[in-house]
Amino acid sequence: SSYTRYSPDRPMTATNLGVGPTVGGMVLAQTIEALACVGYMDTRFGRYGHEHSDFSIRFLRAGFGGVRCRVGDELHNRFYLLDSGIKLLDAISSSSHDDLENNARLLNELQKEPVYRTPWCNEEEMVEFRAEFGSGFSEMNDPPFKEKTFDIDSYYKKHEDVYLSGWDAFAHYVENGIKESRDL
Template structure:
């Protein structure tokens, strides 16, 4: 959901959850896209179908997301990243249909416009970004459907840094290369055994901090 999307009614998200559960992926199209729009209103049980998506709000199932991955970071600051995202859902079999025609493949997306509206906001668009990303959109249609959350080492470091130090600690477990021996831990720490505390849980929650031996 973009930061200029505003819920209009309580429970608005339930329609989006239902729609996504039915078709795997659903996208928003605002009233300003009227010439591309199907009839309105579009509901979870009576979805719209159109050739253009707005990208201001989307919903998808975990199954669909596992097939598609993340938005492609090569689109950069603005333009067409949401189109590529939704097209990849279609390629994976979610959120619409792909229609073969004489000049290639036409995409038809399942659309929803219920429960939200767009606020007035200053756009960050630039003609140069749109033009460059439009070319990139066409080039990427031949690439695999799944995209990782980063495209290079710098983006990987930036992405992982957002999770904080705890995430890195989980990638480097405290007993790396060893087998956690429950009996040995209880023998070394009789107080843990007498307390009835699960050995492994105690070590993770308290033992590491207390510098207890394995």
């Protein structure tokens, strides 16, 4: 790896992790539990630079992937490292000096904010985010049954064939009953 290691030079495995002060944004692995705590990458970083640093530091702040160590009056990061078997190749970067400087400043400011980030910061980003999922995502906002309770007994009484089939009444209604215009 091209990143500084604080642990001895040895293979870093899931049962014998390494430790380092930084991680790259090429390969970050998270669990569902960790993502539920920190949310999404912060869209305020825009084009290039430090978005993965913020993401990784928020995992540390939430108790995942390493620890934060106090050195005098400063907090230093210690990330757990793992050899991935992926070889990094040099590539032409799309970075700019201004992007890196602005995002470095933003990275420092965001350390005072809560750990969790939503997938958007404004209405325009929300519309763009939801559009990526196609029409099915917006249909979640308009569910097929809007009432607070579904009367299973009533549905079975009106539709004995559903009862005899062994279907769960509500599952049948969502999967078939709506298309078949069955009464509730």
